[in-house]
Amino acid sequence: MNSDSKNRPQDFRVADLNKGFFGGVFAKFYGNNLLVLITFAMLVLIYSAASFIFRDQNFGSLNSIFSMLHSWPHLVVIAAGMTMVLISGGIDISVGGQCAMYCMMFAYFMQEDGWNVNSYVMIAVVLATGLVFGFAQGVLVAYFKIQPFIVTLAGMFFARGLTAIISEKTIGIKNEDFLGLAAVKFTLPFGGYTDGGGVYQAPYIYLYAILALLGVVVLYIVMTWTGFGRSVYAVGGSEQSAMLMGLNPKRIVLQVFVIQGLMTAFGSFLFCLSLPGGAVEKAVAFEMNAIAAAVIGGALLTGGVGNILGSLAGTLIQLTILKIITSVGTLSSGWGPISTAAMMAFFIAMQSVLTSGRRKRK
Amino acid sequence: MADSLVKMRNITKNFPGVLALDEVDFTLRPGEIHAVMGENGAGKSTLVKVLTGAEEFESGEIYLNDASTPIVNRSPQEAQQRGISTVYQEVNLCGNLSVAENLFLGRQPRRFGMVNWQQMNRQARAVLRGIGLDINVEKPLSGYSIAVQQMIAIGRAIDISAKVLILDEPTSSLNEQEVVRLFELMQKLQAGGMGIVFITHFLDQVYQICDQITVLRNGALVGQYAVADMPRRDLVAAMLGRTFDDLATIERRPSAVAKKAGVPVVSAKQLGVAQGVKPFDLDINQGEVVGLAGLLGSGRTEVARVIFGADIPETGSLEVKGQPARPNPLASMQAGMAFCPEDRKAEGCILELSVQDNIILAEQTKRGAFHLIPKSEQDKIARKYVELLQIKVPSLDTPVKQLSGGNQQKVILARWLATNPDLLILDEPTRGIDVGTKTEIQRLCVELADDGMAVLFISSEIDEMLRSCDRIGIMRDLKKVGELVGSEMSTAAIMSKIAGDDFQEGELNA
Numbered sequence: 001m002n003s004d005s006k007n008r009p010q011d012f013r014v015a016d017l018n019k020g021f022f023g024g025v026f027a028k029f030y031g032n033n034l035l036v037l038i039t040f041a042m043l044v045l046i047y048s049a050a051s052f053i054f055r056d057q058n059f060g061s062l063n064s065i066f067s068m069l070h071s072w073p074h075l076v077v078i079a080a081g082m083t084m085v086l087i088s089g090g091i092d093i094s095v096g097g098q099c100a101m102y103c104m105m106f107a108y109f110m111q112e113d114g115w116n117v118n119s120y121v122m123i124a125v126v127l128a129t130g131l132v133f134g135f136a137q138g139v140l141v142a143y144f145k146i147q148p149f150i151v152t153l154a155g156m157f158f159a160r161g162l163t164a165i166i167s168e169k170t171i172g173i174k175n176e177d178f179l180g181l182a183a184v185k186f187t188l189p190f191g192g193y194t195d196g197g198g199v200y201q202a203p204y205i206y207l208y209a210i211l212a213l214l215g216v217v218v219l220y221i222v223m224t225w226t227g228f229g230r231s232v233y234a235v236g237g238s239e240q241s242a243m244l245m246g247l248n249p250k251r252i253v254l255q256v257f258v259i260q261g262l263m264t265a266f267g268s269f270l271f272c273l274s275l276p277g278g279a280v281e282k283a284v285a286f287e288m289n290a291i292a293a294a295v296i297g298g299a300l301l302t303g304g305v306g307n308i309l310g311s312l313a314g315t316l317i318q319l320t321i322l323k324i325i326t327s328v329g330t331l332s333s334g335w336g337p338i339s340t341a342a343m344m345a346f347f348i349a350m351q352s353v354l355t356s357g358r359r360k361r362k
Numbered sequence: 363m364a365d366s367l368v369k370m371r372n373i374t375k376n377f378p379g380v381l382a383l384d385e386v387d388f389t390l391r392p393g394e395i396h397a398v399m400g401e402n403g404a405g406k407s408t409l410v411k412v413l414t415g416a417e418e419f420e421s422g423e424i425y426l427n428d429a430s431t432p433i434v435n436r437s438p439q440e441a442q443q444r445g446i447s448t449v450y451q452e453v454n455l456c457g458n459l460s461v462a463e464n465l466f467l468g469r470q471p472r473r474f475g476m477v478n479w480q481q482m483n484r485q486a487r488a489v490l491r492g493i494g495l496d497i498n499v500e501k502p503l504s505g506y507s508i509a510v511q512q513m514i515a516i517g518r519a520i521d522i523s524a525k526v527l528i529l530d531e532p533t534s535s536l537n538e539q540e541v542v543r544l545f546e547l548m549q550k551l552q553a554g555g556m557g558i559v560f561i562t563h564f565l566d567q568v569y570q571i572c573d574q575i576t577v578l579r580n581g582a583l584v585g586q587y588a589v590a591d592m593p594r595r596d597l598v599a600a601m602l603g604r605t606f607d608d609l610a611t612i613e614r615r616p617s618a619v620a621k622k623a624g625v626p627v628v629s630a631k632q633l634g635v636a637q638g639v640k641p642f643d644l645d646i647n648q649g650e651v652v653g654l655a656g657l658l659g660s661g662r663t664e665v666a667r668v669i670f671g672a673d674i675p676e677t678g679s680l681e682v683k684g685q686p687a688r689p690n691p692l693a694s695m696q697a698g699m700a701f702c703p704e705d706r707k708a709e710g711c712i713l714e715l716s717v718q719d720n721i722i723l724a725e726q727t728k729r730g731a732f733h734l735i736p737k738s739e740q741d742k743i744a745r746k747y748v749e750l751l752q753i754k755v756p757s758l759d760t761p762v763k764q765l766s767g768g769n770q771q772k773v774i775l776a777r778w779l780a781t782n783p784d785l786l787i788l789d790e791p792t793r794g795i796d797v798g799t800k801t802e803i804q805r806l807c808v809e810l811a812d813d814g815m816a817v818l819f820i821s822s823e824i825d826e827m828l829r830s831c832d833r834i835g836i837m838r839d840l841k842k843v844g845e846l847v848g849s850e851m852s853t854a855a856i857m858s859k860i861a862g863d864d865f866q867e868g869e870l871n872a
Contacts, residue, residue: 225477227477245455
């Protein structure tokens with residue numbers, strides 16, 4: 001007797017909905033899962049269209065796809081982590097600041113005329129710092145019940161400040177081990193093209209791009225097939241319910257932030273490999289790109305809904321648009337953010353339509 | 363088999379300033395559906411919370427399965443491990459997860475350490491089929507009605523091998539067919555030897571399905587009775603702690619229609635809303651209580667909304683005291699209307715605000731934001747209505763969310779009475795509140811009308827309307843199909859009007 005105007009299904013056999021031709025197709029994709037499909041479809045559509053329009057620039061070649069991953073490997077990783085945080089019902093706006101800090105740590109501590117730390121030790125130190133940073137933020141969010149926005153806002157200022165304290169200079173990385181690692185690449189024996197000069201360009205992919213993709217896949221597996229991953233969805237959906245079903249929401253939120261810290265440090269490491277150097281102003285407002293990628297990928301800021309692979313699509317769509325702008329050549333770089341804005345508006349509208357459609361059926 | 367599943371002895375619990383439970387005993391036997399009844403504040407939910415570990419208690423013992431050593435549940439999870447599960451009115455599952463995940467969250471079937479989705483879905487289908495539910499378990503839970511969600515919650519409880527199932531007001535948001543299905547399931551579980559604790563306000567349902575009743579009043583045990591030996595009027599008397607005659611005093615209004623001459627307070631002519639209620643005529647006179655009866659979805663609320671201006675009419679005209687009305691809630695308020703909506707949590711009370719702020723809210727809105735009511739006057743208004751309506755509050759500054767449902771309803775009523783309305787619209791004012799408060803609200807309606815106010819009263823309970831209304835409009839399928847006055851009004855007449863003319867009085871009695 002909630003309301004006279006509310007419609008209720010009179011029978012319980014909702015399974016009937018899934019019969020017929022599209023039944024099988026949509027059986028596994030409801031509501032926001034469908035959004036992830038739309039995101040991927042848009043990515044393919046935009047990329048195919050651009051490949052056709054800019055076919056003289058070999059836009060559609062493997063080389064060009066890989067070059068997108070080479071430019072922003074950190075966004076791929078950190079957007080995936082951000083999606084996990086959003087699913088848990090939180091947010092992390094400290095990732096840009098952290099990224100600058102980790103890059104500065106690499107650049108400063110590996111200087112030959114300074115600390116001259118071994119690059120592998122440094123990688124371990126940075127990843128460990130990420131864990132600690134995530135742990136500290138997680139404790140504040142989960143156990144002190146402070147809004148994640150506030151905690152990570154503080155985290156952002158803290159990390160930016162620490163970056164400047166380490167060094168205010170712009171430092172390039174000259175460590176040979178590190179640069180060696182950055183230069184590891186795999187050339188594919190197929191899929192290349194012959195450029196205007198008649199030279200065959202074989203497609204190649206850098207190790208750090210592969211590592212970035214690997215990071216996304218591992219996180220996707222964790223979120224889809226482990227008890228922990230499903231618990232994150234449950235806590236994001238309803239913390240109260242999750243608790244009554246025997247989960248420990250506080251511990252789960254803490255774990256999410258610890259993993260997010262690790263993902264951020266890992267992403268920053270890959271960023272350093274792609275662009276070896278540290279600067280105070282590195283990765284400014286980068287957290288917003290990560291959030292945008294997650295939202296375009298189907299994550300809801302209210303928690304409980306999102307897909308790690310969707311964030312990869314969200315990242316690639318942003319990168320594709322940047323690539324289109326460079327390919328046209330005459331366009332202002334302002335069109336990048338504008339198209340991101342348009343896409344986010346589109347996806348939020350879609351989410352709203354799909355979720356309200358679901359609510360009506362209730 | 364054990365003689366008792368749960369034995370609670372001398373349970374005592376204090377909330378600051380209130381003795382919530384005073385040496386209460388409670389016994390649940392296997393294969394028993396046991397109603398826990400009482401007015402708001404009687405201690406029903408506290409008793410259950412103590413049992414499930416959601417609240418601590420100061421003294422007393424809880425024994426499970428005739429064991430000689432008492433146990434204490436420190437958390438709902440611990441209670442669950444001991445076989446005690448609770449399903450709440452607002453289902454505590456995750457709407458964003460699939461049905462199967464909700465059944466197996468935290469205990470998913472694994473393969474190589476990974477969640478085995480296929481097996482989980484298979485097991486989920488089996489569990490739900492066991493309780494007669496054949497649905498797609500891969501869909502998100504939020505796509506299903508509350509009734510189905512509740513059954514899924516019960517399915518989860520059963521699958522975690524619950525021996526004691528606590529249902530906290532499960533039927534208050536279900537329609538009739540859904541209630542029937544729930545009862546079938548409860549009887550099936552009962553036959554399997556499960557003990558079910560059933561908390562409800564509905565007397566009918568208690569007599570329909572329960573074996574035992576435990577009645578609480580003001581934190582104390584009144585008694586435990588077998589349903590078969592307990593006449594209804596005795597049960598009501600036990601709950602209220604007064605004699606049944608108190609209820610009779612307001613049976614039927616003294617003078618059927620005390621119509622005073624003059625223009626009607628509200629006069630609707632062929633008023634209708636696109637996609638909503640079909641054009642209807644309705645006059646409400648000064649000093650009259652007009653009821654609107656009808657089934658769920660028949661358009662009762664819609665009539666009230668369009669009169670108040672919350673919905674924009676498409677056809678017809680509405681006159682308030684002879685003047686054409688503007689369809690706009692604020693204008694309606696200024697013209698002397700007051701509307702207590704149906705869903706008090708969503709549309710009525712501002713839960714975070716204090717009792718006083720909630721009470722003066724409408725009057726303040728009516729005066730406008732720039733004519734702030736002085737603090738002393740606010741205080742006076744709030745005090746007056748808290749007293750008049752006998753709202754039980756520790757202080758005027760108490761946030762409304764800490765009050766019981768009945769008292770929240772009274773706060774809303776106070777808010778609108780504070781605007782001194784000529785027309786008071788009450789949409790299901792007595793839903794989900796205890797019998798005592800119900801009676802008070804019904805009596806208040808009659809008294810207000812006697813003082814010259816016009817009241818539009820919407821309710822699902824025909825008895826209640828017969829008791830308080832002078833005239834009852836009947837709604838069916840978004841149409842006003844008739845009106846009954848004075849001596850025409852009877853349960854049978856209303857039912858046959860609601861159902862349509864093929865519904866004979868004889869069937870009713872059968």
